[in-house]
Amino acid sequence: xxxxxxxxxxxxxxxxxxxxxxxxxxxxxxxxxxxxxxxxxxxxxxxxxxxxxxxxxxxxxxxxxxxxxxxxxxxxxxxxxxxxxxxxxxxxxxxxxxxxxxxxxxxxxxxxxxxxxxxxxxxxxxxxxxxxxxxxxxxxxxxxxxxxxxxxxxxxxxxxxxxxxxxxxxxxxxxxxxxxxxxxxxxxxxxxxxxxxxxxxxxxxxxxxxxxxxxxxxxxxxxxxxxxxxxxxxxxxxxxxxxxxxxxxxxxxxxxxxxxxxxxxxxxxxxxxxxxxxxxxxxxxxxxxxxxxxxxxx
Amino acid sequence: xxxxxxxxxxxxxxxxxxxxxxxxxxxxxxxxxxxxxxxxxxxxxxxxxxxxxxxxxxxxxxxxxxxxxxxxxxxxxxxxxxxxxxxxxxxxxxxxxxxxxxxxxxxxxxxxxxxxxxxxxxxxxxxxxxxxxxxxxxxxxxxxxxxxxxxxxxxxxxxxxxxxxxxxxxxxxxxxxxxxxxxxxxxxxxxxxxxxxxxxxxxxxxxxxxxxxxxxxxxxxxxxxxxxxxxxxxxxxxxxxxxxxxxxxxxxxxxxxxxxxxxxxxxxxxxxxxxxxxxxxxxxxxxxxxxxxxxxxxxxxxxxxxxxxxxxxxxxxxxxxxxxxxxxxxxxxxxxxxxxxxxxxxxxxxxxxxxxxxxxxxxxxxxxxxxxxxxxxxxxxxxxxxxxxxxxxxxxxxxxxxxxxxxxxxxxxxxxxxxxxxxxxxxx
Numbered sequence: 001x002x003x004x005x006x007x008x009x010x011x012x013x014x015x016x017x018x019x020x021x022x023x024x025x026x027x028x029x030x031x032x033x034x035x036x037x038x039x040x041x042x043x044x045x046x047x048x049x050x051x052x053x054x055x056x057x058x059x060x061x062x063x064x065x066x067x068x069x070x071x072x073x074x075x076x077x078x079x080x081x082x083x084x085x086x087x088x089x090x091x092x093x094x095x096x097x098x099x100x101x102x103x104x105x106x107x108x109x110x111x112x113x114x115x116x117x118x119x120x121x122x123x124x125x126x127x128x129x130x131x132x133x134x135x136x137x138x139x140x141x142x143x144x145x146x147x148x149x150x151x152x153x154x155x156x157x158x159x160x161x162x163x164x165x166x167x168x169x170x171x172x173x174x175x176x177x178x179x180x181x182x183x184x185x186x187x188x189x190x191x192x193x194x195x196x197x198x199x200x201x202x203x204x205x206x207x208x209x210x211x212x213x214x215x216x217x218x219x220x221x222x223x224x225x226x227x228x229x230x231x232x233x234x235x236x237x238x239x240x241x242x243x244x245x246x247x248x249x250x251x252x253x254x255x256x257x258x259x260x261x262x263x264x265x266x267x268x269x270x271x272x273x274x275x276x277x278x279x280x281x282x283x284x285x286x287x288x289x290x291x292x293x294x295x296x297x298x
Numbered sequence: 299x300x301x302x303x304x305x306x307x308x309x310x311x312x313x314x315x316x317x318x319x320x321x322x323x324x325x326x327x328x329x330x331x332x333x334x335x336x337x338x339x340x341x342x343x344x345x346x347x348x349x350x351x352x353x354x355x356x357x358x359x360x361x362x363x364x365x366x367x368x369x370x371x372x373x374x375x376x377x378x379x380x381x382x383x384x385x386x387x388x389x390x391x392x393x394x395x396x397x398x399x400x401x402x403x404x405x406x407x408x409x410x411x412x413x414x415x416x417x418x419x420x421x422x423x424x425x426x427x428x429x430x431x432x433x434x435x436x437x438x439x440x441x442x443x444x445x446x447x448x449x450x451x452x453x454x455x456x457x458x459x460x461x462x463x464x465x466x467x468x469x470x471x472x473x474x475x476x477x478x479x480x481x482x483x484x485x486x487x488x489x490x491x492x493x494x495x496x497x498x499x500x501x502x503x504x505x506x507x508x509x510x511x512x513x514x515x516x517x518x519x520x521x522x523x524x525x526x527x528x529x530x531x532x533x534x535x536x537x538x539x540x541x542x543x544x545x546x547x548x549x550x551x552x553x554x555x556x557x558x559x560x561x562x563x564x565x566x567x568x569x570x571x572x573x574x575x576x577x578x579x580x581x582x583x584x585x586x587x588x589x590x591x592x593x594x595x596x597x598x599x600x601x602x603x604x605x606x607x608x609x610x611x612x613x614x615x616x617x618x619x620x621x622x623x624x625x626x627x628x629x630x631x632x633x634x635x636x637x638x639x640x641x642x643x644x645x646x647x648x649x650x651x652x653x654x655x656x657x658x659x660x661x662x663x664x665x666x667x668x669x670x671x672x673x674x675x676x677x678x679x680x681x682x683x684x685x686x687x688x689x690x691x692x693x694x695x696x697x698x699x700x701x702x703x704x705x706x707x708x709x710x711x712x713x714x715x716x717x718x719x720x721x722x723x724x725x726x
Contacts, residue, residue, distance in 0.1 A: 039320050045726070047684075048322055050387035051411030055320050137551065152550045155704075245497065245554050246700035247693065262691035264384070264406075265726075 033277070039270035046264040055267075062271035071247075072255070072272075079252040082161055083229040086168045090225050093169060094176025099206055101181045113178075120174035124234035131167045132239050157248040160240055164249065167235045172228060176221050183214045223287050227280055233257065252276055328390075328414070328620045333366035336622050336629060339382070339397040341612065342373040345580060348645035356638050360629055367625060379403070387412045390619035395626035396633075399615050401436045402680050402690065404444060407615075409684030413444040414616040419627045420446070425635050428652045436679055437613050440520075445615030446634040449648035451577040452607040452677060453501065454668045455596045458570050458587065461487065469594045472601040473506075473537060476571070480546045483570030492546040494569035495538065496555030497700040498693070502573045505605035507534030508678050509598040514695065515681050515720060522681050524720035526698065527713040535702060535709055537599070542703040553703045564591075575610065576669040579647050593668045595675070609677035611651070685723040694719045 040062055047053040066072050097116070101109050119127070134141050137152045154160040187210065195205045211218065233253040236243070242258070243250040252272065260269020343349050350373075357369045372394075374382050380403070386393035387410050399407060407413050420426050420443045433447040455476075457469055462479070465486055470476035480492025495502055507513065512531025515522040525531055542549045547569075555563070564572035565585025573596055574582065582591065598605040614634050616626040632638065639650030643659045649666065650656055660670050680686050689695070698716040701707040707715070 035320070042320055044320055046384065046387060046406070046410040048320075049410075050390075051409070052322065053411070055322055150551060152554070154554060155550050241498075241554065242693070245704060246697045246706060248706075258692060262380075263688040264410075264691075265688070 036270050036273050036277070039267055040274045042267045044265075044267035044270075049264075049266065058267070062268050063275075065268065066271050066275070071250075075250045075252055075255045076275075078161075078250070079230065082165065082251060083226065083232065085161075086165050086172075086229040086232070087222065087225045089165065090169045090172050090176055090229070091222065094173040094221075095180055095206070097173065097177045098180035098184060099202055099210075101177070102184050103202070116174035116177055119170050120178075122171070124171060125238060127171055128167055128235045128238040131163070131170075135163060154240055154244060154249075157244070160244055160249050164235050164239050167239065168229060168232055171235070172225060176225065179217060179221055180214065183217045184210055187213055219287055219290070223284055226283055230280060230283075231276070328618060328623055330623045331621050332625065334622065335368045335370050336396070336625050337394040338369060338371045338629065339374055339394040340371060341379065341398050341400075342375050343646065345646070346373060349642070352638060352641045352645045353633070355641065356629075356633050360632055364625075367622075369629065374398075376400070383407060383412070386617060386619075393617045393619045395620040395622050396614060396616055396630050398448065399445060399613050401447065401609070401611050401613050402686060404437060404613060404615065405439055405682045406684045406687035408439045408444050412618055414618045414620060414623065414626075415442045415444060416446075416616055416627060416630075417441075417443045419631075423631050425631070425652065428636065428654050430651070430653050432609065432677060432679075433611075433651050436609060436611075436682065437615070439682060445613040446630060447651035448612050448614050448634050449639070449642060450609060450611035450651050450673070451575045451649065452610065452669050452672050453505070453573050453575045453596065454593050454607070454672050456564055456572045456574045456582065456591050456593050458483075458567075458590055459592050460590045461490070461570050469592070470597050471594075472597050472603070473509075473599045475601075476597060477541070477546070480541065480570060484545055484547075487570070489568065491548070491551065491563070491569045493541060493571040493573075494555070494560040494563040495541045495547050495552055495573065496557060496560050497542070497553040497703050498556040498696040499560060499573075500557075500690075500695045500699075501608040501610065502557060502560065503535070503538040503695070503699055504608050504678070505573070505596055505598075506538040507531050509603070509605035510534035510537065513678075514689070515724065517681065522683055522685065522724050524717045524724065526695075526720060527710075527717035532709050532713050535699070535713060539699060539702045539709070549703050553700055576666060577610075577646075577648055579665065593665070595668050595672045604672055604675040606676055606678045607672045609673075609679050611648075681724075683724065685720075685726065688723040688726070689720055692719065692723075694723075 041057060041059060042048070043056040043058050043061070048055045097112065101112060104112070122130075133139075135143070135153045137143060137150050143149055143151050153163050191209060191213075192205060195209050200208065231253050232251055236249060236251050236254050237257070240249040243254050253276070256269050256272035256276070259265050259272060338353075340349070340353065350371075353371055357371065360369060361367055379400070383397075383399075383403070386397075387407075393412075399413075404413070429447060433450060434443070437443055437445040437447055455470070457479075461467075461483055462469065465482055467479050467482060468475075470479050476493065482492075483490060484492040504514075507526075507530075510530045510533040512528050512534045513525050515524045515526070517523075526535075541547055542552055560569070560572050561574055561578045561581050563569045564574060565582045565587060567586040567590075582588070595604040596607065597603065614630045616623065616630060620626045634651070636650070636652045636655045639652050639655040640658060642648050643650055643655070649669065650659065656670070660666050681689075694716050698712045701712040701715075702709050
């Protein structure tokens, strides 16, 4: 009798230890998510929020409207491509600079870290506006320097995406760089030395030694980047003025904002939010599985 | 592992049963306190000090014989006004008593049950008869009045007198002449566009569409039907988008301009002409072209005709959740009346809505003549329906224009698309 009581108490201990985390997570995360799911099933606009008009249950109506809208599909498609591009470039830039950090002297390292941290610390809003000034068609410094007066960087869809993508990368590579640099520093010196003695260059060391050893870290960084870049909002909203010429640079989050807040269709906006959440959950699960299969502990 | 799962399931079930529908706030009808602080929201302006002085004077007059009343005026940035309104709707305790409302915003606020019905108060007001009928329509939803038109603004054609004189041009009196003059200016002055127009400038494009006999939607029996893909509308869209050619206003430069962007371009001296409002005069005067411009009505396609202008401007209304309903109505009527209408004109150049006040300021200000001529020729308005909020927020008209300007779609395809979207907005 006594033994089973003890076991039960021991089993409950982890739950008690989870409680503080739950106290934070449930109100901050679970409840909004629950509301998001709930709202996505209703016709819920401004008259329903504040006007005393009862919210009408529409089942999956919002999702049907969404999936039947070809604009949604094209926005989803270009969000995926844009986010993928940003993730790849962010990782490439971040990893390259992390490698560079391990090879340069102290002064150069300090300067580079400081510059990267400054970019990281700049709020997305400020960064976007400053870049927009730099690339202004009439008064921008870039056009002045390149001798392209009047060139409109936002006119072509791909050029506009590339410009916004550059700002997104500029904002997010420092995280990748610092994280990977910390990881590389944690690799025993002797391992890298051995590689160097065997004649491995920077790239081979990175591919054969660092990547395999830092796989868990890289996975986390990739997932983080995917989540951030898939949810990009500020840079697109500010730089392309809410989605670009004729909506050509629209991404999912801006689209959701436009539907939910600008035009007060909170139900439809929530449905877009649910779709985004599901996509990101699938991405996360996929990576967790990949991690498990490769036998790495998290 | 079993227990936490059961627990989660239970919690989920409890939550699911606990709230089966999202919360809906009942609109509160407010109260009618006769003392305390009356809260007023007005729009911020570039030269707010002048507006503030007029409002302060009105407040002083209002509180002079109401010693127990204070008036607290806040100025809202126009770009973020809709967030402020939504905040006021969602949290009645933070709502103002009296608010300035862009006349295109009103229908959405009424649909959200946010505005007080002031039909009876207006009937009792001595100055009500002085309001022109077409403006009263902009604050009327169904057959109820939800505010007072305060000031109006229409757009007309600003042109550069110095450039026109140099090139021997006359101000255009038809669309064909406008195109011709614009091309000549652009050909002679490489650093200027012939006429500054914008792909995001809905109210710059609408006169061309209205002039051709088209419209965003037409109403019959209280129902709106989208008509942006009618042949007449498409003719107007073509007329406007044809101005975005390399020899007038190159697409790359002009496609993403807003109305404000065209004001900047004209004021900076980079355009031969521009479709600007009477309310933009102070911005133009502050620019490089001070003293080098004049204004004529925007011509229609038929020689000598005037293209119908959009009746822009703002109204004053009382929030439904106002805590000082009678005081709010009295203050609204004081501010919207003839006396302060004229004072506001003197300070800001906003043309008063009141007919008698309008006549008075026109008499002393020749600058206004082309605008008044435009108003007299008949103004038009956007659909007075909550769908306008959606049409505006989803940029349906700018998207249509931009698709045509960038040649990403034909007029037919882009207009058909927009027509479907507008139809869907009305169906909600």
